[in-house]
Amino acid sequence: SSRLPVFSNDEVTKHRSLEDGVWVTYKGGVYDVTEFVAMHPGGNKILLAAGGALEPFWALYAVHDQEHVLEILSQYKVGEL
Ligand code: HEM
Numbered sequence: 001s002s003r004l005p006v007f008s009n010d011e012v013t014k015h016r017s018l019e020d021g022v023w024v025t026y027k028g029g030v031y032d033v034t035e036f037v038a039m040h041p042g043g044n045k046i047l048l049a050a051g052g053a054l055e056p057f058w059a060l061y062a063v064h065d066q067e068h069v070l071e072i073l074s075q076y077k078v079g080e081l
Pocket of ligand 1: 023031041045048049058063064066072073
């Protein structure tokens with residue numbers, strides 16, 4: 001088995017635009033969702049979380065509290081915090 005790389009929060013914060021890549025964190029995982037931004041059912045709101053944690057936003061938008069949403073997110077995992 002292979003392990004994904006470990007990233008610091010500092011590194012994650014560098015990726016908060018479509019140009020620099022859109023990275024988010026969730027429960028200790030790091031996700032590069034750049035390619036998903038255009039497919040997001042909630043539109044550009046996803047960019048509010050760019051470079052940081054999803055948890056505060058998903059606490060407000062409970063539509064994400066579904067298995068199929070986590071399945072989508074898992075496809076974009078690039079590392080661990
Ligand atoms: C809806 C994924 C981040 C706001 C959705 C849905 C998915 C999704 C799959 C459709 C769920 C359903 O209807 O069954 C994601 C992923 C995110 C992300 C993978 C991050 C990587 C965010 C953030 C916000 C947000 C940060 C707000 C700041 C919304 C809203 C909807 C939505 C408002 C409802 C859209 C509608 O039905 O009109 N998201 N989301 N999302 N998302 Fe996100």
